[in-house]
Every structure is written in structure tokens, then in C-alpha cells.
Amino acid sequence: MLKPKQMSRAVIVGHKDLLKQTVDALHDINVLHIEDFNDEGEFGQKLGKPFENAAEVSKKLVKIRSISSFLGIKKEEYPKKSSNSLFKELDTKLAKIDEEVSEKSEKKNGIENQLKDIESLSKELLPFSGIPLDLDLYRGYDHLAVFAGITTTNIEPELSGITQSYELFSDPNSETIVLYVLKDYKDQVSKLLSGFEFKELKVPDISGVPADLLLKVKQDASNLENKIQSLNQEIESLKLKYSQFILASDELLSIETQKAEAPLRIATTDFTFMIDGWVPDEDYDRLTHAIDRVTSGRAFVTKLEIIKEDEKNVPIEYDNPKISKPFEEIMDLYSRPRYYEVDPTYLIFMAFPLFYGMILGDIGYGLILLALAAGIKKMISSDVLKSLMDVMIYCQISTLVFGLLYGEAFGFPLAGFHTEHISINGLIPGFETIELFTSPFGNEMITFPVHRTHLAITLIALTVVIGLIHVNLGFLLGFINENKKHGFKTAMFEKGSWVIIEIGALLIALGTLGYIPTAIGGLVFLIGFLMLVKGEGISGPLELPTLLSNPLSYTRIAAVGLSSVYIASTVNQIAFDMLMPDKFGIMTIVALFVFLVGHVFNTILSIISPSIHSLRLHYVEFFTKFYEGGGRKYHSFGYIRKYTEE
Numbered sequence: 001m002l003k004p005k006q007m008s009r010a011v012i013v014g015h016k017d018l019l020k021q022t023v024d025a026l027h028d029i030n031v032l033h034i035e036d037f038n039d040e041g042e043f044g045q046k047l048g049k050p051f052e053n054a055a056e057v058s059k060k061l062v063k064i065r066s067i068s069s070f071l072g073i074k075k076e077e078y079p080k081k082s083s084n085s086l087f088k089e090l091d092t093k094l095a096k097i098d099e100e101v102s103e104k105s106e107k108k109n110g111i112e113n114q115l116k117d118i119e120s121l122s123k124e125l126l127p128f129s130g131i132p133l134d135l136d137l138y139r140g141y142d143h144l145a146v147f148a149g150i151t152t153t154n155i156e157p158e159l160s161g162i163t164q165s166y167e168l169f170s171d172p173n174s175e176t177i178v179l180y181v182l183k184d185y186k187d188q189v190s191k192l193l194s195g196f197e198f199k200e201l202k203v204p205d206i207s208g209v210p211a212d213l214l215l216k217v218k219q220d221a222s223n224l225e226n227k228i229q230s231l232n233q234e235i236e237s238l239k240l241k242y243s244q245f246i247l248a249s250d251e252l253l254s255i256e257t258q259k260a261e262a263p264l265r266i267a268t269t270d271f272t273f274m275i276d277g278w279v280p281d282e283d284y285d286r287l288t289h290a291i292d293r294v295t296s297g298r299a300f301v302t303k304l305e306i307i308k309e310d311e312k313n314v315p316i317e318y319d320n321p322k323i324s325k326p327f328e329e330i331m332d333l334y335s336r337p338r339y340y341e342v343d344p345t346y347l348i349f350m351a352f353p354l355f356y357g358m359i360l361g362d363i364g365y366g367l368i369l370l371a372l373a374a375g376i377k378k379m380i381s382s383d384v385l386k387s388l389m390d391v392m393i394y395c396q397i398s399t400l401v402f403g404l405l406y407g408e409a410f411g412f413p414l415a416g417f418h419t420e421h422i423s424i425n426g427l428i429p430g431f432e433t434i435e436l437f438t439s440p441f442g443n444e445m446i447t448f449p450v451h452r453t454h455l456a457i458t459l460i461a462l463t464v465v466i467g468l469i470h471v472n473l474g475f476l477l478g479f480i481n482e483n484k485k486h487g488f489k490t491a492m493f494e495k496g497s498w499v500i501i502e503i504g505a506l507l508i509a510l511g512t513l514g515y516i517p518t519a520i521g522g523l524v525f526l527i528g529f530l531m532l533v534k535g536e537g538i539s540g541p542l543e544l545p546t547l548l549s550n551p552l553s554y555t556r557i558a559a560v561g562l563s564s565v566y567i568a569s570t571v572n573q574i575a576f577d578m579l580m581p582d583k584f585g586i587m588t589i590v591a592l593f594v595f596l597v598g599h600v601f602n603t604i605l606s607i608i609s610p611s612i613h614s615l616r617l618h619y620v621e622f623f624t625k626f627y628e629g630g631g632r633k634y635h636s637f638g639y640i641r642k643y644t645e646e
Helices: 016-029 054-071 083-128 156-160 183-195 210-265 281-295 308-313 322-334 345-360 363-379 383-406 456-486 488-512 518-536 546-553 556-577 586-625
Strands: 007-015 144-150 166-171 176-182 272-280 300-304 434-438 445-448
Touching: 007 016, 007 281, 016 210, 016 272, 016 281, 054 083, 054 210, 083 176, 083 210, 144 183, 156 166, 156 183, 176 183, 272 281, 281 300, 322 345, 322 383, 322 586, 345 383, 345 456, 345 556, 345 586, 363 383, 363 586, 383 586, 456 488, 456 546, 456 556, 456 586, 488 518, 488 546, 546 586, 556 586
Parallel strands: none
Antiparallel strands: 007 272, 007 300, 144 176, 166 176, 434 445
């Protein structure tokens, strides 16, 4: 917790004859992050060649995934199959499935192509459907020219001025015309039509009256669609029949492909191999025992010391308690920590839901979003989305806690609130607000439940205090990081100076109030300022305004929360004003519509707004005080089996 898993750099060297069993062992234990060899060896090393089965296994994997894609197979829960038994039946069963699927695929493709041709023909026939002429009459004349197309204008008056020897058929619905004229007038008529924005149509190269043909085409299309539907049912039967086998085979072949192609990442010579990688400290002994066992001690594992220059290249694996692991996705949205850095995942786990709940703090919205997050988590299979839904669940639990503290549900107060100037009835009869004590900020009365709209000044002051704590925690973490990287002196000048400046500012404030001499605060501030210049140069003092702006930025927790309350209460007010005694009837429906739409809109804002502002407070105000990021993700060489077992 608060730091990534500690890593060891491991180099495995052995005779080339041992490479296959070494790769198999590494894949089985799934703990080594292999560093790809860059093909620039100083002692004649070169990239290894794939194992002999690589091409065959890869070909089968492509085939199984093609079949899986065609059948639309999705990941589901199935009992695990034995790898050995699966290997024995793989070739025979894969060939059988491939034959069945290919047959269905060819049939379906053929029918779909016919259907496309029919749909294309139908589009060509449709404009002519209102003209009762056989399509053979549109072509094949020696002395006649035929114009078939669309125009929105009556062309007969101008056409009569060119020739009286014509025949015109038209369909006013589709604005299609078919015009027959002597070829002697073809050019003149063509010029006339172009002036009327005439759009020529392609005449289908078949025989028959378009209206009759269109009916037949529609019937043919219906028959083909029925055939496709029947084929889809047969394909669905194949999917149900072979899903488990295909998923297990995909996994098995993926594993074999990884193993077969592993030498492409490994340095080799004519007689030896060398695998360079990283392993968590806790798994180092497991790695050495596995290699010793499969090679009978003929391959050697060496642990190399991690030098300072290599720290930036160490792959990062989180080491957080299960409860905070979902928040690793929040970290990955930003960047993984470097090896020497503090991992703030656990701190985000504590602060992110706190900020979110303080902002939203409404039981009604919290219950809806909690149910929504739980439902989505149950329906989806993506591990990333599941983690994000877990984050949302944590946030809604915090929202419910603050909702009880604030006494709010969809903008309605749960408890009654009565003073000399205002009287508000709560949703829960008999539940009345209890006055506790006067706030030191704004002379506001602290109550239970806390009515946010009457404690704005107090909440703003509270969020500034939270900001000061959060920001200074960032400085403390920055001090720890710098101490690890460059030692205590650098840490003190670069990060400790900020805290000393803050202490100086506080002492100056106390001096102004007459509690201590102002000079003491000024001296402390000056010492901190000089330390800052020493640590960060001229850029340090330029950042001094952030000491004020960063804590003030946390007032968004109060401000955004209040805006959500006012939106909800405004929606409620508008809806209930529509339900005045003299407005029953249609206004009841309108009021219900306004109420539902308003709260749906506010529910959407309740997901987006608290999340964005909580993220901003972490990424901008908090992380900038200590976090560098840019760590590489740890990818162990192996496979987490779901459908197969050894």
C-alpha cells in the first residue's frame, strides 16, 4: 500500500536446447515481465526464431477466431476443459466445425448477394411502376429515340414546338416520364430536357411491366429473407452446440501461440539463450524453483541490482488492498506511478468518494445511481467497467451517508426546519431539525440534519480547510518522493519550503491579530521563500499564488453541491406550482413530465459533475504537489485461464 510492488530484475541463461521447457515454465507461473531484446547484442546475440509449431498454431487460432466471429460467440461461464483432452479432439472437431460453418456461411453470403441484387433491381423498377409499359418497349428501335427519367415540369408545350410526332407517358406520383420521338429530333429534345433539369433513369435490362415485376421482386425478397432467418436459426444452433469448445480452443491456442512466438522476444546465440525481465520480489523464489525444476538446474537465474538509471524502466504492478483496487482504474486514467514514487491509489480510495458524496449528498439520487451501478456491473463482462462500477458504488454509499447528514431526497428536506423567518415541513412527519451550536464562520447555526442552503458560508470554509489538508498531504508525499530520489536536503528545499512558507503566512496572520509579534511570521516566511528559490529556482516563487488558489479550488465541493440542490428544488417547485387546486387535469400530466424530466436531467448531472470535480481536485490540485507518473504497466508472461486447465 502507498507504493508499487517491489521488483527484482532477473536474467535467465541456459543452453538453447532448454529454451522450450523454460518458456513453458515461465508461462505456467505467469510472474516474469519479459523485456524484449532489441537485436543489438554485443556478443553475437540475435533474436530467436519461433518454435516449429508457431505457424500451425497461429493458423488454427485465426480459423477458430473467424468461426467465433461468424457465430457471434461471447464470453460466458463454462466448466473448464482439460487441455490434454482438448488437444486430442482439436484437429478433428475444428475441421468438422469449419466445414459446417463454411457451408452455412456460403449459403448465407449467396442469399444475401441475391437479396442485394433484388433490392437494387427494386430501386430501379420503382420509378417506372406507375407507367404500364413493358420494359422491352424502352429499347431496340432504329428510328425512335427513348428518353426515360424524372422532371418536375410539364414539357409538352415546348416539346410541341419542336415536333408533333412524339408519344409521352408520365406518372405524376413519381414524376417519371417516358418520351418517344423520332431520332431526327433527338438532339433538340435532349437540349430541351436539359433545360428542365431532366434526370435520366437507368432502365432495368429485363422484360415485363414494372408494376408486375415489382410485386414479384418483393415476393422473392420475402422468400430470401425467410431463408436467411432459417439459416440464422441453424447458425444459432451451431453457436449453442460449439460455444464451449470454441472458447476453450481459442484460449488453448492463444496460450500455445504466446509460447511459440516467445523466442522473438529473447536473445539467443547458436548455443545459448538469455531472457531478461522483471519479477515481483515476492515471486522471485517461485521463479528460480520453477526454472531449476524443469531444467534440472542446467539453466541459471541471476538477480541483478536495480541501479538508479534503471528505476524509470521498472514495470509497475499495483500493490493495494482488495477494497481499493477499483481505484487503480482512476490512476490508469492519469498515469501509473514510477517505481520510486508513492502510489496514491489508497488515498484516492479515501478522498474521491468523500468529495463525491459531499457534492451530491442526496439519498434519492444516491439510491438510483447505486442500483444503476450494481445493475450495470452485473450485466457487463469487462473487468475495467466492473472496476469503474465499483468506484461508482463506493461513491453512492458516500452519497447516502451525506444524504442522511444533509437530510435530502430529490431536493426535498427530510426534516422540518422552523425559525422566526422561515418554516419548512419535512418529508418525514415528526422528524424535526435539531439545533446544535453556532458556526464560527458566518454566525450560522449548525443543525442536524445539516441544511446546506442555510450553511453556505460554513460549508465553504470547511471545504477550504479540507483543501488545505489535502494539498499539504500532497506536499508531504512530494517530500517522501524527493527524499527517495535525491535525498533529504533536496526534499527539504523543494517540498518542505512550501510548508514553511505556509507556517510563516499563518504566523503573520496571528501577528496581525495581535497574538504574536508579526516579525516572527515574516522571518519564517522569508526563510521558506529563500529555501524555495534554492530548491526550485525562479519558477518556485511564481507558483506562490497557488498556495491560495489551490485550497480555494476546493470550494467547488460546496458550490457544485448547492447547485445540485437548487436545481432539484427548482424542479420540485415548478412541478408543484402546476398542481395548484385550480390547475388539475392536463396540468397534472405536464407537472409529472416536468418533475420526471427535471430529475432525470439532474441525475445525469449527478453522475458527471461530482466525478469531474473530484477528479480535477486530485489531478490538478493534489497530484501536482508530488506526482510525476509515467510508469510502465507490468505485463507478466502468461495467461489467466478461464476455460481450460492443465
